[in-house]
Amino acid sequence: MSLDLTSTALQIxxxxVELKGxxxxxxxxxxxxxxxxxxxDVDAYQDKLEQSGSSxxxxxxxxxxxxxxSYPPAPIPEDFCVVAVDGSHIDIDRHLPARCYLINTGTVYLRYGSQSDADLSSQPRLYAEEDELVIRDHNAPYRQQNIDGALLGAKRGVEEIKALVHALHNTPKDVPTVGLVDGTLVMFGxxxxxxxxxxELVDNGFVSALEELRQMAAERPLAVGSYISLPRAGEVANALRLQACPFDVAACEQNCGQIPARERACDKAVGGLIDREIFSDFLDKGHRSSVFKSNHPTVSxxxxxxxxxxxxxNTGEEIGRVEVPSWVAENEGSLELVHALVIDQCRRGPGYPVALMEAHEQAVVTGVDRRYFVELVEQALYDQRLPTYSSEKNISKRQKWI
Amino acid sequence: MNDVNGNGTATTTRLGEVIEGSTTEFRTHCYDLYAAPPLGSLVRCGDGDSAYGIVCDVATQSMDPSRHAIPRGRDSEDEEDVYLSNPQLTRLLYTQFQAVIVGYEDGPGIQRYLPPFPPRIHSFVYDCSTEEVRTFSESLDFLPILLSPSINAQDDVIASFLRIAGACHVDSNVFLVNAGKTLATLMAGQLPRLNNVLRRISP
Structure with missing residues (x-):
């Protein structure tokens, strides 16, 4: 039976009503x-942060x-490039007769100015070898972790930034360029x-690619960053919690561990807010906020x-979040370039960086693609006289007997 | 993209490739945006026993049928600036044209009726040189094909082709008068329609 929409609508x-309240x-x-x-008071905040440490x-x-x-965008260069990557994947399906996954990376190169040009491409890569389906501990090879689910998402993030490195190697070295990825630069989860x-994923994968980008940026006008649309992060709001904390040392567990959520002093002051709600109040169109440094444990x-x-x-359509590595944040020219070109890309989008939008279009794997993929796998196995089977559950979903 | 004959001189331009074909018509995806030949042009497809077609429809559209174009030029000075400011457009849009098949190469000769087989998908499509148009239009035996009701705006296609072909002949007037006589025979009983076509090819 399909979803009972009448019952659902009442709950919605x-x-x-509750949200309005x-x-x-x-x-x-x-x-x-x-x-x-x-x-x-930035100094007081930094002092309190240091005193409180991990508590x-x-x-x-x-x-x-x-x-x-808030800072207005710098003028955009007359000639510049934007390179963007995005990815999509087909996860391992235990109902399929072959263990494999696919990562599709989309890459977009856009050049603006006197030599306007574009290149849009995608690169699918199938992973089916034994060594590609797991991550092994090189010090203890018997320890291994299957690559699927959230871990495949992280693996895809690594492949995306590697694709960005590859694409940037093939772009003009003398033209100001911004490399963009979709989403966060922090490998959460x-x-x-x-x-x-x-x-394997962070040190040898993502960070290794970041280092390559840093070296490239040292030799040419290049900056990289990521763009997050409708961000839900609340790090600056959390900083306001710290400022609202009535204790000299913010030892959350010790001071407020027995107080219910929403009743703590910080909850009452700024609880439930996210950063974009705060910045929407005082960022003019095109302007950026001050720069903040993430203290996420994985980054540290x-x-x-x-x-x-x-x-x-403030892109004019929404408050977006831009993340950049420290070597971009600490270089005024690079920071201005990222800011100006992100705003310009959103203007051309319109609303969302056009290069990221096209990279997504290149990378996306549709429902129809996924069905063809399964058929291709089954056909290839059949051609090799290998058994093709599926779980009874999967078969029952396809056939939908009454 | 120019193709070169044995003497090394440029003859025709390669326009694109066949993406759909039957024994009566073929559809060409152009290599470059807006690089389709004009309505009524004679084109040739395939290396070897080529088929000849007359362009009967030209269209530019989105590569992805689920995505459509939106206005982008509010702040642009001119139309060219829209494309310079949005370089991805040249990769997301494409131009295609439909050609009705009116003949084919049969060994050393040219037949002016339908070929036994359709063009192969990915056959290269060329525009025809002045010489080829003149040779092909020495006989107008293929005109009944252009009068087929399956072609949209058939009268415009016929008139356009005759104007283009007329310009390739030494005596354009003689060619057009002969073409008008042929049409008068083929369109007997359709006087208003015949007059419409004749008006369009009158010098």
């Missing part, structure tokens, strides 16, 4: 947050400047995996000095 109505209170907290940003439960950033300031997995532990910084931009 109740949800909307919460909105007034949220608006008050938002005003508090905006006022707090205006009065933010702060919230993921809070470091500040590099006055958080209430790997804390649950063994160290050898993190080492595994990024080998490639700190991840971020700022928010």
């Amino acid at each position: 109505d109740s949800m909307a 919460r909105n007034n209170e949220k608006f008050r907290r938002l005003q508090t947050a905006v006022d707090a940003i205006g009065d933010f 702060v439960l919230w993921n809070v950033p470091s500040f590099t400047g006055d958080p209430s300031k 790997l804390q649950q995996y063994p160290d050898f997995v993190v080492r 532990r595994n990024y080998q000095g490639h700190g991840i910084h971020f700022f928010y931009v």
Whole structure:
């Protein structure tokens, strides 16, 4: 049977009423947050952050400047390039007769100015070899981790940034260029995996590619970053929690561990807010916020000095989040280039960086593609006289007997 | 993309490749955006026993049928600037044209009726040189094919072809008068329609 929409609609109505009730209170907290940003004492915050150390439960950033300031975009260069990558994948399907996964990376090169040009491409790669389906601990080869689910998502992130490195090698060296990836530069969600997995994907994969990009950027006008549309991050809001904390040392567990959520002092001040809501109040169209430095544990532990910084931009359509490596954030020219070209890309989009949109279109694997993929796998196995089978569950889903 | 004959001189331009073909018509995907030949042009497809077609429809559209173009030129000074400011457009749009088959090469000669087999998919498609158009239009035995009701705007296609072919003949007037006489026979009983076509090819 299909979803009971009548019953669902009633519950949706109740949800909307409840959200409306919460909105007034949220608006008050938002005003508090905006006022707090205006009065933010960066030195006091940094001191408290250092004193509190790891006893702060919230993921809070470091500040590099006055958080209430906003910056207009620099003029865009006459000639420039934007290179963007995105990826999509087909996960391992245990109902299929062959264990394999596919990563499709889409790459877009756009050149603007006197020699306007474009190149759009995609590169599918099938992984089916034994060694490609697992990550092994080189020190203890019997330890291995299957690549599927969230780990395949992380593997795809590595392949995307490698594709960016490859694409940037083939672009003009004398033209200001920004390389963009979709989403965050922080490899979230790997804390649950063994160290050898993190080492392989982050240290040897993502960070190794970042280092290659840094070396390229040292020799040519190149900056890289990532763009997040409708970001849900709340790191700056968390910083406001720290400022609102009435204790000298923010030992969350010790001080407030027995107080229910929403009742703590920081909850009452700025709880439930996300960064884009705060910055939407004082970023003019095209402007960016101050730059913040992520203190995410994975970045601190595994990024080998490639700190991840971020700022928010008002694209005119939304507040977006841009993440850049430290060597971009700390170079004023590179930072201005990323800011100006992200705004320009969103203007051309319209609303979202056009290069990322086209990279997504190149990378996307549709439902029809996925069905063809399964058929191709089954046909190839059949041609090799290999058994083709599927689970009874999968067969029952296809046949839908009454 | 120019193709070169044995003497090393450029003769015809390679326009694109066949992406759909039957014994009556073929569709060509152009290599370059907006690089289709004009309506009524004579084109040749295939190396070897080539088929001849007359362009009866030209279209430019999105590569991805689920994506459509949106206005992008509000702040542009001219139309060219829209493409310079959005270089991806030249990769996301394409031009194609449909040609109705009107004859084929049969060894050393030319037949002016339908070929026994359709063009192969990915056959190269060339525009025809002045010499080829003149040779092909020395006989107008193929005109009944162009009068087939399956062709959209058939009268415009016929008139366009005759104007183009007329310009390739030494005495354009003689060619057009003869063409008008042939049409008068083929379109007997359709006087208003015949007059329409004749008006369009009148010098």
